[in-house]
Amino acid sequence: MNWLSKDRNCIWHPFTPQKDMDDPIFIERGEGVWLIDEKGNRYLDAISSWWVNLHGHAHPYIAKALFQQASKLEHIIFAGFTHAPAIRLAEALLSILPKRLSRVFYSDNGSTSTEVAMKMAIQYWWNKEGRESNGRKKLLAFRNSYHGDTFGAMSVSDRSVFTLAFHDLLFEVVFIDTPEEGNIESLEAIIDREGDGIAAFIYEPLVQGAGGIRMYEAKWLERLIRKARSKSIICIADEVMTGFGRTGKLFASEYMEEQPDIICLSKGLTGGVMPLGVTACADFIYQAYVTDDRLKTFFHGHSFTANPLACTAALASLELLKEEAAIQGIRRITESNIRFLTRLQAMATNNEAPIKNPRALGTILAFEISSGKDEYLNKVSPVVTRMAMEKGIYIRPLGNTVYLMPPYCISDRELALLEECICEILMKF
Structure with missing residues (x-):
């Protein structure tokens, strides 16, 4: 056979x-x-x-780095333990990511990196406003978007063939068109109207990937981010596809002065060698979880969180990228x-x-x-x-x-x- x-x-x-x-x-x-x-x-x-x-x-450089790491430590639980590849990678990423970002949370692929971001943002408001609050629980997203195949990621993705069988199971999202000169004011009006109930705005900056490689201008996205931020909405950049040089800059967010509060990374993160996801957030989000109330812990993780081999591949890829x-x-x-x-x-x-x-x-x-x-x-x-x-x-x-x-x-x-x-x-x- x-x-x-x-x-x-x-x-x-x-x-x-x-x-x-x-x-x-x-x-x-x-x-x-x-x-x-x-x-x-x-x-x-x-x-x-x-x-x-x-x-x-x-690539021989990444292969050699993986071999050396595999001979030393292949994996370890990341709750209660840490290791050099994870620390070195977090430091390396924070040195090149938008300065607003200060903490790295590891997962295992692009879909889970967006899932982590949405949970971070929603629980941020839950932690801040109290468990009985009916406040900020909605998410804002673009039509024609694609953020992954897990349920949260499907919820903020466009209703399409990718999500058709699950539409009645997806949570409520405020969908808007991608911004352009002719619609920017109407989009801002939606944010003004809905903003007090929106926890976060998730977007693929400048290029919508699986939705058909649709492109839009940075100046209109920047204006929309500024409006969202005026309503205290957490801004999440899904750079799973656009990160690490794909758009000509290291990150698509670099085309704008308004930077995200959370960024999602995967795909090119390891140079395409190992599965790994990263969700990096601003300090104000992290601080909402620094509390004596243990119920406000971020209860999320993966068996292979911060896998040493994947972190090593990512470090080698970043070195090559420079x-x-x-x-x-x-x-x-x-x-x-x-x-x-x-x-x-x-x-x-x-x-x-x-x-x-x-x-x-x-x-x-x-x-x-x-x-x-x-x-x-x-x-x-x-x-x-x-x-x-x-x-x-x-x-x-x-x-x-x-x-x-x-x-x-x-x-x-x-x-x-x-x-x-x-x-x-x-x-x-």
């Missing part, structure tokens, strides 16, 4: 319709931006394996995206290809193929993936939204290869 037959017999793959699904590609190893199957076929990983890989696959190679890589992809964006805009204007709304920010580029509805279930996605794989490129459109988000080690030659592959595919539609 071969590997694929074994896979078919025992594995349930995520986000994949199970009936008549294509055989998954058996990947034997990774090398830089390339994924290599058991037959030696190579596929350029143009989406960083779900946006997590920053420095390329099987090196010139990564800095130049981010700049190289950003400049390539600007050139490619111009080409895509011309193709759309001249009707050379059935595309619309080409856009880019930092290392992220996206556009829609004008075929069917703009939605996740658009059947163009597997078609584009299959066509690209035949050319040695791995992309996985979000419905009819094609996007690129490669690792920072991608070369100019590989970027050119990726661009030509996309254009050749578009010409076939």
Whole structure:
């Protein structure tokens, strides 16, 4: 029995319709931006394996750091114990995060990092106002957002195919559109009206990821954060996808002066090597839990909280991120995206290809193929993936939204290869 037959017999793959699904590609190893199957076929990983890989696959520096740590301490309960990788990582993150943030809480993935943030914010008000209070319990979030697959994260995510089966189980959320010149005043009016009952405002800064890589301007988000803060609403930046250089800056929040009270991190945190989540908060939130009342403890944790191996991978990734190679890589992809964006805009204007709304920010580029509805279930996605794989490129459109988000080690030659592959595919539609 071969590997694929074994896979078919025992594995349930995520986000994949199970009936008549294509055989998954058996990947034997990774090398830089390339994924290599058991037959030696190579596929350029143009989406960083779900946006997590920053420095390329099987990076020797991270692998060596993991080996050394595994030989010393692989894991320990984090209630009542601590260890050097967790302390060093917290210090390293706080040195580069917005100065407003002063404490790090560890979890194990992006969804749980947002779950922790929401619980922190809601319990902050519970701790401050008393257990019998009916005050601030609602959350404010954007339509078209996606914050994860756990129940709290689903609640503040857009009501979509991701959440459809669970709508009657999700808690109350005030949803608003992403801000722009034409609606900012009406959004501010909603915050004025609802603000006294809102505990926190959670947002994906500048780029909404799984909702279709939708982008919006920093100046309008900043104005909205300022309005929320005027009503004492806790502001939560979900930078699970946008963190660690994806938007051209280390964090998307750096495009604004108004900084979050809580930030959520995962995906690129470990360079795509180990699962790890971080929720960092401002001191005023932490102080609401520093009390003699033990019922005001933050009762949240995971068996693998602050896993030493994951923290070590994150430290190694941060060290690589500060090196010139990564800095130049981010700049190289950003400049390539600007050139490619111009080409895509011309193709759309001249009707050379059935595309619309080409856009880019930092290392992220996206556009829609004008075929069917703009939605996740658009059947163009597997078609584009299959066509690209035949050319040695791995992309996985979000419905009819094609996007690129490669690792920072991608070369100019590989970027050119990726661009030509996309254009050749578009010409076939």
